[in-house]
Amino acid sequence: MSGQVGLRGKVWFQALTGRDCPLEGDPGSVLTADATLGNETARFLCVVPNPAARFPCARRGEVGLEESYTLAMRVREAIEQDANGTKRPLIAIVDIKSQAYGRREETVAIFLATATAADAYASARMKGHPVIALVVGQAISGGFLTHGYQANRILAFDGSDVVIHAMHKEAAARITLRSVADLDRLGHQIAPMSYDIHDFARLGLLHELLHIADPDKPSPATVAQVQKSLMEAVADARAGSKDLSHRLTSEGAREMRKAGLAARALMEEQWHHD
Amino acid sequence: MSTTIAAPAFVNRHSFIELDARARAQSLMDPGSWRELVGPFDRIESPWLPLQGIAPQSDDGCVVLKGTIAAAPSVVIALEGGFQAGSMGEVSGAKMTAALDLATQDSQKGKKTTAVLLLETGGVRLQEANLGLAAIAEVMASMLVLREHAPIITVIAGTVGCFGGLALAAGLSSYIVMTREARLGMNGPEVIEQESGIEEFDASDRGLIWAINGGEQRVAMGVADELVLDDAQEIAAAVQSYVKAGLPQVHRSQQVELYRRRIAALDTSGQIDPLTLRQSWNNKSREEGKR
Amino acid sequence: MELLEFDYPSAVRHVTRKAHVGVVGSGDMEVLMEPAEKEGAHVSIRTSVNGFGASWKAVLDRFFARYDGAVRIHINDAGATPGSVMLRLEQAVEVIER
Numbered sequence: 105m106s107g108q109v110g111l112r113g114k115v116w117f118q119a120l121t122g123r124d125c126p127l128e129g130d131p132g133s134v135l136t137a138d139a140t141l142g143n144e145t146a147r148f149l150c151v152v153p154n155p156a157a158r159f160p161c162a163r164r165g166e167v168g169l170e171e172s173y174t175l176a177m178r179v180r181e182a183i184e185q186d187a188n189g190t191k192r193p194l195i196a197i198v199d200i201k202s203q204a205y206g207r208r209e210e211t212v213a214i215f216l217a218t219a220t221a222a223d224a225y226a227s228a229r230m231k232g233h234p235v236i237a238l239v240v241g242q243a244i245s246g247g248f249l250t251h252g253y254q255a256n257r258i259l260a261f262d263g264s265d266v267v268i269h270a271m272h273k274e275a276a277a278r279i280t281l282r283s284v285a286d287l288d289r290l291g292h293q294i295a296p297m298s299y300d301i302h303d304f305a306r307l308g309l310l311h312e313l314l315h316i317a318d319p320d321k322p323s324p325a326t327v328a329q330v331q332k333s334l335m336e337a338v339a340d341a342r343a344g345s346k347d348l349s350h351r352l353t354s355e356g357a358r359e360m361r362k363a364g365l366a367a368r369a370l371m372e373e374q375w376h377h378d
Numbered sequence: 379m380s381t382t383i384a385a386p387a388f389v390n391r392h393s394f395i396e397l398d399a400r401a402r403a404q405s406l407m408d409p410g411s412w413r414e415l416v417g418p419f420d421r422i423e424s425p426w427l428p429l430q431g432i433a434p435q436s437d438d439g440c441v442v443l444k445g446t447i448a449a450a451p452s453v454v455i456a457l458e459g460g461f462q463a464g465s466m467g468e469v470s471g472a473k474m475t476a477a478l479d480l481a482t483q484d485s486q487k488g489k490k491t492t493a494v495l496l497l498e499t500g501g502v503r504l505q506e507a508n509l510g511l512a513a514i515a516e517v518m519a520s521m522l523v524l525r526e527h528a529p530i531i532t533v534i535a536g537t538v539g540c541f542g543g544l545a546l547a548a549g550l551s552s553y554i555v556m557t558r559e560a561r562l563g564m565n566g567p568e569v570i571e572q573e574s575g576i577e578e579f580d581a582s583d584r585g586l587i588w589a590i591n592g593g594e595q596r597v598a599m600g601v602a603d604e605l606v607l608d609d610a611q612e613i614a615a616a617v618q619s620y621v622k623a624g625l626p627q628v629h630r631s632q633q634v635e636l637y638r639r640r641i642a643a644l645d646t647s648g649q650i651d652p653l654t655l656r657q658s659w660n661n662k663s664r665e666e667g668k669r
Numbered sequence: 670m671e672l673l674e675f676d677y678p679s680a681v682r683h684v685t686r687k688a689h690v691g692v693v694g695s696g697d698m699e700v701l702m703e704p705a706e707k708e709g710a711h712v713s714i715r716t717s718v719n720g721f722g723a724s725w726k727a728v729l730d731r732f733f734a735r736y737d738g739a740v741r742i743h744i745n746d747a748g749a750t751p752g753s754v755m756l757r758l759e760q761a762v763e764v765i766e767r
Contacts, residue, residue: 173638205573219549253515364472371476460692
């Protein structure tokens with residue numbers, strides 16, 4: 105089980121790209137590299153802990169100001185470089201604690217910083233770049249909205265320490281005035297509240313749940329397995345639409361998002377009424 | 379001869395903040411031009427809240443009005459701050475996304491349709507957690523498609539303000555209109571105090587909260603566009619002017635280099651004085667001719 | 670969470686409009702009032718506060734003692750007091766009978 109959030113992300117960035125440090129001029133918390141994926145080059149991006157970060161509240165794998173603007177820059181750089189050619193895949197390796205919770209962050213408008221990074225990822229997707237999110241650890245709240253959730257396809261490792269959620273369990277317990285045990289119980293009953301990645305998979309948002317034997321120390325065979333899944337996701341993304349409509353047509357959506365789909369259908373019917 | 383004492387302007391004000399989401403949305407549209415879509419009588423409610431003993435609302439806290447503003451086709455999507463703090467769930471998210479997508483479809487067919495978002499919200503509805511978060515990601519994606527055709531105007535009036543994941547939606551908007559009472563930030567003061575300690579942010583310090591997140595500060599530092607009085611007519615006038623202005627030359631969330639450099643130039647050794655940003659940030663926007 | 674239902678068969682006057690008032694905030698409720706499909710009035714209440722069936726009936730009895738519209742009423746309630754309930758019902762009637 106990975107100790108600190110973000111370390112597994114770094115392991116996988118290294119495993120998939122052969123590199124483990126940021127590009128020149130980038131902060132230590134954002135790793136970017138262009139590396140081979142199948143028979144093409146893909147750009148891999150990962151947010152990792154950086155104890156030396158300039159912003160004290162963004163040192164443990166949070167997505168903060170520098171992280172957001174660096175991601176936005178590196179994504180837009182790929183868009184610009186590929187403007188007249190093949191749109192390289194963008195692979196967001198996700199293992200993030202959350203967004204950065206700090207006064208400096210609020211003062212200088214982290215809401216805009218995170219929006220800017222999400223805008224970049226979405227713009228890439230809209231221009232035809234296959235954007236894939238590979239959740240290897242945690243993907244929480246605003247951090248995930250910024251780095252990963254605008255992807256065409258989302259893949260996640262199958263593991264008890266892989267969590268996609270709107271808020272950490274302890275914080276959620278405090279805010280909703282329940283115990284952590286209560287939240288676990290509630291999660292069994294109410295799938296969207298669950299912290300279990302299998303329940304997340306039922307919502308129809310995940311492209312693939314990957315069974316990984318050694319997520320913290322992957323063997324070459326494991327790395328090859330993940331690369332294969334990434335390539336397949338890239339191909340699937342290229343064959344599909346450039347928007348997120350895919351998430352609404354999955355079996356999981358039809359099963360678990362009935363009310364949302366009904367609202368959508370009725371809105372469409374009523375919109376054209378005049 | 380009688381002497382009339384003129385009532386001060388504020389007495390004649392019609393507070394926007396005191397209106398519920400539906401009344402706010404109605405007040406922005408050309409009278410008689412609008413109709414509500416997927417409204418209360420359609421009863422598309424949250425399937426998740428009753429499972430937890432929480433009373434749902436017939437419109438799931440999201441009001442969609444289709445009509446015209448300043449005679450231009452528009453859709454107003456308003457979140458009800460009085461219901462679950464305006465938080466986004468499966469249904470309210472679906473309504474917002476669907477309305478944005480339909481505005482896009484119309485725009486692509488030649489009927490440019492502006493979206494106005496009334497964001498009175500704390501973000502994700504924790505009782506629907508992952509469906510709320512997914513909905514916000516989908517709202518953001520749909521905004522970015524519409525934004526290629528027509529402007530998206532966000533109004534934040536208070537008292538809830540705009541926090542959480544939907545603060546990113548505000549960040550993607552073409553224009554943001556705020557009152558003094560309103561606040562805009564990603565993380566609320568309580569969450570910061572909880573996650574990073576009271577030294578980092580004392581959530582009981584109201585002065586500090588508004589100094590950082592308040593409408594006046596956000597407009598003065600150039601990350602929101604206009605500060606308006608809490609008056610329904612004035613807010614409607616502001617919205618009309620942005621509808622008429624159309625798409626801006628560039629959106630704030632596309633200005634990567636500008637903001638990356640600004641962040642890099644900050645002295646992070648201590649807290650950052652919000653007032654200094656009013657000088658260093660807003661002046662520069664004007665110089666660079668961005669807005 | 671409780672779902673309560675009440676019928677008032679003597680409320681037979683035909684109405685044509687519908688009304689929606691209120692927000693489901695803490696201590697508040699929303700009322701949806703519309704013409705009933707058949708004669709008589711029907712009320713359904715979804716409330717997050719259990720055990721107040723008698724209290725709801727008392728308020729509704731008082732309301733329908735004065736109101737004879739054949740309405741279908743649905744209420745989503747998050748703990749409104751009887752006084753607030755009556756107020757919301759009256760606000761809805763004002764819209765219907767305008």
